[in-house]
Amino acid sequence: MSCRHRRKKSGSSRSSKSESGNSSSFLEDIIEDHFIGPKYDVKISKVMGRYIVARKDIRPGEIIISEQPLVVGPCTDCRVQCLGCYKNLESEDKIFKCSGCGWPLCSKKCPGRKRQHGHTQIECTILQECKSAAFLNYDDLQDVRANFQVIVPLRCLILKTTDPSSYDILMDMESHNDIRRNIPDLWDLNQTRVVDRIIKDWGLTEFTEEEIHTICGILEVNAFEIGQQGVNIRGLYPTSFLLSHDCVPNTNHTDHEDTYQLTIRASTDILEGQPITLSYAYTLQSTQKRREQLLENKFFECRCKRCSDPTELGTYVGALHCPKCDNGLVLCDNPLDLESPWSCTNVRNVCPGYSLSAHSHKLLINRISNEAESIDSNDIDALEHFLQKYRNVLHSSHYLCLGVKVTLSQVYGRIPGYLVHELSEKQLMRKRDICYEILKVFDVIEPGFTRIRGVTLYELHAPLMILLTRQIETQPLSKSDVKSALKKLLRYLVEAKVILSYEPEHSTEGLMGVAAKDALLQIKNWEKIVGKIR
Numbered sequence: 001m002s003c004r005h006r007r008k009k010s011g012s013s014r015s016s017k018s019e020s021g022n023s024s025s026f027l028e029d030i031i032e033d034h035f036i037g038p039k040y041d042v043k044i045s046k047v048m049g050r051y052i053v054a055r056k057d058i059r060p061g062e063i064i065i066s067e068q069p070l071v072v073g074p075c076t077d078c079r080v081q082c083l084g085c086y087k088n089l090e091s092e093d094k095i096f097k098c099s100g101c102g103w104p105l106c107s108k109k110c111p112g113r114k115r116q117h118g119h120t121q122i123e124c125t126i127l128q129e130c131k132s133a134a135f136l137n138y139d140d141l142q143d144v145r146a147n148f149q150v151i152v153p154l155r156c157l158i159l160k161t162t163d164p165s166s167y168d169i170l171m172d173m174e175s176h177n178d179i180r181r182n183i184p185d186l187w188d189l190n191q192t193r194v195v196d197r198i199i200k201d202w203g204l205t206e207f208t209e210e211e212i213h214t215i216c217g218i219l220e221v222n223a224f225e226i227g228q229q230g231v232n233i234r235g236l237y238p239t240s241f242l243l244s245h246d247c248v249p250n251t252n253h254t255d256h257e258d259t260y261q262l263t264i265r266a267s268t269d270i271l272e273g274q275p276i277t278l279s280y281a282y283t284l285q286s287t288q289k290r291r292e293q294l295l296e297n298k299f300f301e302c303r304c305k306r307c308s309d310p311t312e313l314g315t316y317v318g319a320l321h322c323p324k325c326d327n328g329l330v331l332c333d334n335p336l337d338l339e340s341p342w343s344c345t346n347v348r349n350v351c352p353g354y355s356l357s358a359h360s361h362k363l364l365i366n367r368i369s370n371e372a373e374s375i376d377s378n379d380i381d382a383l384e385h386f387l388q389k390y391r392n393v394l395h396s397s398h399y400l401c402l403g404v405k406v407t408l409s410q411v412y413g414r415i416p417g418y419l420v421h422e423l424s425e426k427q428l429m430r431k432r433d434i435c436y437e438i439l440k441v442f443d444v445i446e447p448g449f450t451r452i453r454g455v456t457l458y459e460l461h462a463p464l465m466i467l468l469t470r471q472i473e474t475q476p477l478s479k480s481d482v483k484s485a486l487k488k489l490l491r492y493l494v495e496a497k498v499i500l501s502y503e504p505e506h507s508t509e510g511l512m513g514v515a516a517k518d519a520l521l522q523i524k525n526w527e528k529i530v531g532k533i534r
């Protein structure tokens with residue numbers, strides 16, 4: 001959702017613990033259920049509007065909603081892309097243009113041409129008849145990009161005649177027009193880029209300004225960011241928009257690479273009557289950043305448990321080290337107030353007292369954040385240097401450190417000079433320990449069967465396996481020690497395989513799931529030496 005519902009995407013408390021892990025038998029029991037009728041009830045609250053709750057107890061991994069989109073198309077900040085299949089076209093020497101309407105397509109044979117949720121015949125005819133391509137200046141990609149903002153609103157308007165019942169569902173979604181109308185930057189941009197383009201420039205006078213503004217709001221508040229491998233698209237779904245936000249969500253979602261079918265699964269146990277939630281913001285951010293983003297893009301102030309707690313549920317993902325005393329942590333005095341100062345929480349007789357205004361804190365974090373973002377994600381030395389440089393400023397679980405650690409967990413073992421069998425024992429232990437650190441924090445902020453957990457468990461298996469084999473080579477271990485180490489590995493891999501099997505087949509995560517299956521077979525080979533592992 002435009003900070004759209006993010007694809008970043010628990011099990012019972014049992015299944016969400018990183019160290020104890022899930023029992024593999026529980027995981028292997030999971031079978032895809034064919035669902036009969038909705039698993040949720042719709043409720044209304046004064047604060048949140050409509051939201052959904054579990055109609056019965058729901059288990060981790062269970063599908064709650066799986067549905068086709070009402071509409072799909074380019075994101076507002078997208079690159080110039082094919083209107084049919086959404087392939088990025090900015091690196092092409094020459095952009096191919098649709099022979100009908102003159103808008104960008106990847107080729108004459110684009111699979112998304114004349115296809116629902118691609119470049120339909122009716123869209124092509126409308127864009128052609130209103131001579132819309134005359135407003136595309138191909139010498140200025142920025143200008144073409146800006147024009148793409150009109151595509152999804154136009155697709156929504158087309159539904160009014162082609163599929164009135166879908167249009168009614170869409171128009172029943174929250175637009176927050178009353179709030180957005182009073183944000184001149186936002187409203188005026190929509191007016192010039194979308195409303196005026198459709199009505200004045202293209203002459204589609206059958207639509208009203210209010211109607212188009214409402215659609216812009218509905219998209220900002222309700223659209224999901226979807227698409228695989230750098231594809232930058234958004235979609236509106238008939239039921240999934242009802243999930244309320246929580247900074248510790250209990251679901252995650254995936255979308256199908258061809259059909260854009262959205263599937264929402266429980267990541268934790270959700271008990272009957274409990275709200276079914278997802279996070280509209282990145283979970284790996286501090287309370288200040290998430291709340292700012294939610295206010296700016298979703299128009300509400302989050303007051304969830306995580307936001308209300310200065311320690312963010314004991315994870316310290318926003319904490320700083322005190323520059324004035326040993327071991328002091330600097331936390332926000334009142335996280336529900338964006339203007340609140342930050343102070344050292346050490347007792348008075350230990351710390352002389354340290355405080356930072358909200359403004360100074362923001363400047364500091366933005367500066368460090370820009371530095372982190374400028375690091376090449378394949379440059380292990382630079383990533384490690386960043387962690388060293390800020391070890392006395394940021395808590396080791398600070399989201400900026402953890403973001404770098406997530407990158408490190410995935411590049412150690414994958415890039416030339418650091419391929420997994422080339423790693424020294426120290427580097428293997430580093431990869432292993434980083435994975436444990438990541439799991440520990442995500443077990444709290446994004447618990448259960450989540451993409452990050454699946455990926456991190458997969459990343460963890462390689463250093464554990466190699467460390468074990470190297471250890472066996474240098475100092476003989478007893479059969480039972482080897483067996484218990486393999487048991488742990490097996491548990492991690494089984495869980496990774498289950499979680500990653502939810503991912504689209506050809507996505508990086510989906511392929512990792514296949515690799516996890518192969519790794520499991522290899523562990524099985526050890527049974528010839530140590531006996532049955534399970």
Ligand SMILES: C[S@@+](CC[C@H](N)C(=O)[O-])C[C@H]1O[C@@H](n2cnc3c(N)ncnc32)[C@H](O)[C@@H]1O
Pocket residue numbers: 047048049050051172173174176221222241242243244245246298299300301302303
């Ligand atoms: C995608 S819509 C969810 C459906 C919406 N409640 C409805 O009735 O159409 C997102 C909007 O729901 C409300 N909302 C969702 N989660 C919320 C939360 N945790 N606290 C306050 N408002 C929330 C906000 O108004 C937000 O802009």
